Amino acid sequence: MDLELNIKSTIKKAIQELYGLEEEIQLQPTRKDFEGTYTFVIFPLVKQLKKSPADIGTAIGDYLISNSPDIKKYNIVQGFLNLVPDDSVWFGIFNALLQNPDHGKLTAKNESVMVEYSSPNTNKPLHLGHLRNNFLGYSVANILEASGYEVIKSCLINDRGIHICKSMLAYQKFGNGETPESSGLKGDHLAGKYYVAFDRAYKTEVDVLVQQGIPEDEAKKTAPIMKEAQEMLLKWESGDDEVIALWKKMNAWVFAGFNETYKTIGVSFDKTYYESNTYLLGKDIVEEGLSSGVFYQKDDKSVWIDLTHEGLDQKLVLRGDGTSVYITQDLGTTDLKFKDFSNNRSIWVVGNEQDYHFQVLFAIMKRLGRSYADGCYHLSYGMVDLPSGKMKSREGTVVDADELVAEMIATAEQTTRERGKIDDFEEEEAQKLFKMLALGALKYFLLKVEPKKRMLFNPAESIDFQGNTGPFIQYTHARIKSILRKAESQGAQLKSEFALHELAQVEIDLIYLVNEYHNILEKAGNDYAPSVVANYCYDLAKTFNSFYAELSVMNEEDTAKKELRLSLIRLVADTLKKGMGLLGIEVPERM
Numbered sequence: 001m002d003l004e005l006n007i008k009s010t011i012k013k014a015i016q017e018l019y020g021l022e023e024e025i026q027l028q029p030t031r032k033d034f035e036g037t038y039t040f041v042i043f044p045l046v047k048q049l050k051k052s053p054a055d056i057g058t059a060i061g062d063y064l065i066s067n068s069p070d071i072k073k074y075n076i077v078q079g080f081l082n083l084v085p086d087d088s089v090w091f092g093i094f095n096a097l098l099q100n101p102d103h104g105k106l107t108a109k110n111e112s113v114m115v116e117y118s119s120p121n122t123n124k125p126l127h128l129g130h131l132r133n134n135f136l137g138y139s140v141a142n143i144l145e146a147s148g149y150e151v152i153k154s155c156l157i158n159d160r161g162i163h164i165c166k167s168m169l170a171y172q173k174f175g176n177g178e179t180p181e182s183s184g185l186k187g188d189h190l191a192g193k194y195y196v197a198f199d200r201a202y203k204t205e206v207d208v209l210v211q212q213g214i215p216e217d218e219a220k221k222t223a224p225i226m227k228e229a230q231e232m233l234l235k236w237e238s239g240d241d242e243v244i245a246l247w248k249k250m251n252a253w254v255f256a257g258f259n260e261t262y263k264t265i266g267v268s269f270d271k272t273y274y275e276s277n278t279y280l281l282g283k284d285i286v287e288e289g290l291s292s293g294v295f296y297q298k299d300d301k302s303v304w305i306d307l308t309h310e311g312l313d314q315k316l317v318l319r320g321d322g323t324s325v326y327i328t329q330d331l332g333t334t335d336l337k338f339k340d341f342s343n344n345r346s347i348w349v350v351g352n353e354q355d356y357h358f359q360v361l362f363a364i365m366k367r368l369g370r371s372y373a374d375g376c377y378h379l380s381y382g383m384v385d386l387p388s389g390k391m392k393s394r395e396g397t398v399v400d401a402d403e404l405v406a407e408m409i410a411t412a413e414q415t416t417r418e419r420g421k422i423d424d425f426e427e428e429e430a431q432k433l434f435k436m437l438a439l440g441a442l443k444y445f446l447l448k449v450e451p452k453k454r455m456l457f458n459p460a461e462s463i464d465f466q467g468n469t470g471p472f473i474q475y476t477h478a479r480i481k482s483i484l485r486k487a488e489s490q491g492a493q494l495k496s497e498f499a500l501h502e503l504a505q506v507e508i509d510l511i512y513l514v515n516e517y518h519n520i521l522e523k524a525g526n527d528y529a530p531s532v533v534a535n536y537c538y539d540l541a542k543t544f545n546s547f548y549a550e551l552s553v554m555n556e557e558d559t560a561k562k563e564l565r566l567s568l569i570r571l572v573a574d575t576l577k578k579g580m581g582l583l584g585i586e587v588p589e590r591m
Contacts, residue, residue, distance in 0.1 A: 003089060003515075004038060006070055011040055014063040019049055035075055036082030037512055043079040053079040087508075091500050094511050094564075097571055098496045104517035104578065105146070106525075112150040114341060115141040117349035118267070121158040122254040123167040123195045125188035126261050126401040128457060129351070132384050132446045135584060137349040138267040139447055139530040140379065142582045147525035152341055155269045156333060157258075159251055160276040165232040167191045168246050169225065170198035180253050186260060186402065187253025201225050261401055266439065266584055271340070273333060279324055281332025285368070286318045294367045310363045312356075317364070330361050338372045345375040347528065352380040352452070379528050382454030384446070404459070408438035411463050412471075419465075422591065433588055437463070437471050440585045444470030447583050448534040468538045470585055473576060476541035477587040480573040483553055485590075487566050490554075494567050501560060506547040507568060513540045514571050517579070530583055537579040544572050 008025040015023050023045070030036035040060070042053045049056060054076055061074035061081055072086040097103050117137020120126055126134075138153070145151045158164075171178075171194040180187045202225050209219035220226070235243040262268065286303050289295035295303050295317060303318040317327055337346060348358060358378035365373035386399060413434040416422055422430055445462035449455045465471045484494075503511075516536070524532040553569065556562040580587050 003070060003085060003093065004519075007038055007064075007068070007083060007085075010064055010068045010070075011060060014060050014067070015045070018059055018063060019045075021045075021048065030082045034077055034080075034082050036084050037508070038083045038085075040081040040083065041079060042076075042081055046079065057081040087503050088500055090503055090508050090511050091498060093515050094568070095497050097511075097514055098567055101574075103514075104521055104575070106148045106518060106521060109148040111344040112152065112341060113144050113345045113347065114152045114154055114337060114343045115144070115347045115349065116154045116156060116337075117141075118155045118262075118269070119158065119350065120258060121163055122188075122191065122251050123163045124192035125186065125257060128384050128386070128399040128401065128404060131265065131401050131404070131442065132381060132455075133349055133351070134262075134265065134267045135443045135446050136379070136381055136451055136530065139443075139533075139583050140347065140349065140528050142584065143521065143524045143528075143530060143533065146521055146582060149525075152271060152343065153269045154271045154273065154337070156273045156275060156278075157255075158275045160236065160247075160279060162229060162233050163195070164247070164251075165229045165236065166198040167195040168243070168250055169229050169232055170194035170201065171250065172246065173201075173225075180256075186257040187250075187255075188257030188261070189400070189402070191250055191254050191257075198225065198229070264405060265401070273336070275329065275333075278333040278336060279329040281336060282324060282328035282330065283318065283322075283332070285331045285335060286328060289317070289364075289368060292368075294364075305364060305367065307360065307363050307367075310359075312360055312363060315360050315364075327357070327360060327364070330357075331364065334361065334365065334376070335370070338370070343372065343375065345377065346372065347377045347379050349379045349381070352382055354378070355380050377528075379451060381451040385454065385456050405438065405442065408442050408459060408463065409434050411459065412437040412441065415463055415465070415471075416591070433591055436586045436588055437474060437591075440470035440474050440580070440587075442470075443583055443585050444473070444534060447530040448538070450531045451529060468535070470580075473537050473541045473580060474585075474587050475591060476544055477573055477576045477580075478589065478591040479548075480544065480569045480576075481589050484566065484570055484573070486554060492566060493563070494570055495563050496567070498560070498564050498567070504551060506543070506550050507565070509543050510540075510547055510568055510572055513543055514575050517575050520579075521582075524582075533579050533582050537576055537583075540572060540576060540579070544569065 004027055008027060012023060012025045015021050015025075025040070027038040027040055030039045042056050042060075045051075045056050046053055057074075057076035057079075061076070061083075064071040064074065064083065070085050070089050071083055073084045075082045075084075115137055117140075118126075118130065118134050120130060141151045141153045171191075174197055175194065178190065180190055183190055185193065202223055205223040205225055206216070206219045209223060210216050214222070232243055236247060286295060289305070290297065290303060295305050297303050298320070300320040301322075302316060302320040304314050304316055306314050308314070315327065316325055317331070319325060334346070337343070350358070355378065358376075358380075362373060362376045362378075365376060413430075416430075416434060416437065422433065425433065441462040445457065446455070448468060462469060463471060465475055487494075513536075520532055520536045524530060547569075551565065553562065553565045556565065577587050
């Protein structure tokens with residue numbers, strides 16, 4: 001049953017009958033320091049009715065007591081009507097949850113959604129910023145799939161362009177035939193090493209030119225190594241055999257490195273696109289837009305669109321020499337994705353520095369009359385900072401994803417061994433646990449924050465077993481499973497239906513939270529916000545720990561109460577596992 005919907009319907013009817021008003025009813029959770037589960041805010045009615053909040057609250061409360069079997073009592077605190085549902089309602093909900101192993105599963109939407117995330121460049125390994133992107137995209141895909149959508153997880157790899165040529169050129173100049181095997185480096189790390197080497201050599205050349213009296217802006221354009229990189233890009237675009245062979249070799253190293261990282265962090269894709277295959281596709285769309293009058297051409301042959309009516313500006317879509325700009329290839333890739341999958345919606349998980357770019361892209365697609373344009377959405381997220389400040393790939397100051405994960409695993413091992421509770425673990429099981437805790441800490445810390453917010457990542461804080469962290473929730477799940485194993489060893493039976501008896505408030509709190517899972521899932525899917533699920537899991541774990549501190553389970557002498565509590569905590573464990581699974585986080589059976 002949907003208790004909240006029932007209560008809202010009865011309040012709506014009460015206001016109609018008592019005051020002749022048609023009101024949209026909103027409820028909110030009752031504050032912890034007051035008795036009740038749902039709260040109706042009276043203030044909006046005070047001005048209309050010219051009555052006191054106490055009079056209005058009493059009239060509606062009395063109506064609910066008389067007309068709704070769901071409400072046992074109420075209290076009024078200033079302009080807030082706090083409602084206390086009857087225990088029989090909670091038993092009805094509890095029994096329904098026990099009898100439905102798929103509780104919280106939403107109905108099929110018969111719509112498809114593509115979620116594009118990761119989108120790395122092949123001139124460097126993945127870093128901390130990529131981790132937030134990957135975890136966010138993968139979790140949103142999980143949430144949408146659980147919400148009843150058909151989901152395609154995609155990745156566009158930026159495998160061409162001047163940045164890739166910088167790594168290639170530096171390798172050609174300084175590499176001496178080094179390979180991942182000979183260097184002991186993953187292929188993406190090897191490419192990243194030469195991207196940094198290029199920047200170092202470039203800065204040296206710029207400094208020399210500046211010392212010779214050349215203005216810095218001109219020096220940056222005329223530095224010999226930069227000119228060589230630009231020449232290499234032209235050779236790549238013309239299909240030069242030697243350049244293409246080097247490009248393929250280094251990209252193959254990088255792809256192997258990326259795949260190893262993706263496997264470690266537990267993300268995957270259904271479809272991978274490569275910029276080298278899509279960057280020319282947009283030129284046909286530019287021709288189409290010119291023919292239809294959506295685009296216009298300037299005297300230098302460059303092609304533009306005027307988006308001032310959309311609150312944007314005039315935007316270049318093709319250079320005068322016929323070469324693509326970034327928006328050109330995005331026009332083509334967006335069309336290709338729709339042709340491949342005909343998605344109802346497409347979501348791009350990209351940092352907020354690209355907000356304007358996506359406003360332009362979507363505005364152009366609408367002007368071109370693309371049927372899918374209204375379903376395009378940019379899931380913009382804030383950057384991740386460290387206590388030491390902003391990261392820069394070209395300067396080699398990024399926090400490497402592989403190194404960070406390895407450090408987190410080492411920290412998880414140290415923290416867990418210090419607790420001294422895994423002495424009976426086989427080494428393989430222990431290592432699996434350390435990785436589970438490390439990735440749980442990392443993913444949870446990056447996902448619990450609303451996507452749009454910029455955030456500061458603190459590794460030490462993330463691995464803590466107390467507070468709003470992944471390991472705290474993982475430990476709570478393991479604790480519940482330990483209790484259930486003990487109960488099973490003593491022959492306890494987990495029932496699926498219970499007769500009415502008095503419930504403690506903390507038991508009601510747990511039933512309420514477990515029953516809220518489907519609402520949480522729906523909200524997270526509508527808002528593309530894994531943070532909603534993350535913080536729900538924390539609330540559920542925290543409430544269980546309050547329950548466990550207040551009430552006995554295995555030592556409870558009343559058999560009916562003991563059986564109910566065992567069945568209740570099993571529901572809690574199952575819901576934590578589902579919720580954390582949506583975040584891409586595994587929970588241990590023991591720890």
